[in-house]
Every structure is written in structure tokens, then in C-alpha cells.
Amino acid sequence: MNATRVSAAVVVVLASIATAVAASEPPAGAASCSGCHPANAGVQSPVPPLAGKNAAEIVAQMQAFRAGQRPATVMGRIAKGFSDTEVQAIAGWYAQQH
Numbered sequence: 001m002n003a004t005r006v007s008a009a010v011v012v013v014l015a016s017i018a019t020a021v022a023a024s025e026p027p028a029g030a031a032s033c034s035g036c037h038p039a040n041a042g043v044q045s046p047v048p049p050l051a052g053k054n055a056a057e058i059v060a061q062m063q064a065f066r067a068g069q070r071p072a073t074v075m076g077r078i079a080k081g082f083s084d085t086e087v088q089a090i091a092g093w094y095a096q097q098h
Helices: 003-024 055-067 075-080 084-096
Strands: none
Touching: 055 075, 055 084
16 A cells, blocks of 8 residues: 555544544533433432433423523523524534433
């Protein structure tokens, strides 16, 4: 194999690794959720875990908190601090966690 092919193969592999690492990084704001919500879906807690939940369900709950349609202690205020795009990114990331 010549040096050009080896270099191209290395670039492809490194790009794949970088993409996988970036995909595993939580989006901005997701870390604030783990202060109350357990990181593991199997943990028993009065605050439900977000890991593995359906993204659309998380988005719907955040919208309900934001609109005051769902009773909350702090989630109403927290939900108002995120844009729709941020909520969707966070929900998508948590849905992929197990």
C-alpha cells in the first residue's frame, strides 16, 4: 500500500473516531439535568431518570413545564431557560444514553 492510501485511510479512521467522540459528548445544558435526574435508567429515585427515554416524550414534558401545564417545583423555571433547539438536542442525547 502506498503512503497516499495509508494517509487517506488514517484520516478516515481519525474522522470516524472524532465523530463518535463528539456524538457521545452531552450538548450544552444536559449536565444541569444530572444534578437531579439519575444518570442511569435503572436507578430508583423520586426524580425520573432521563437516560433512554423517548426524545419526543422529553420534549413534550419540557414544553408542558415551560407552559405551566405540568405541576413542578423547579422544572418550570428550568424549562424556560432552554430554547426549543436546546431542548431537542438534550432530549435526543438523553434518549441515546442507557
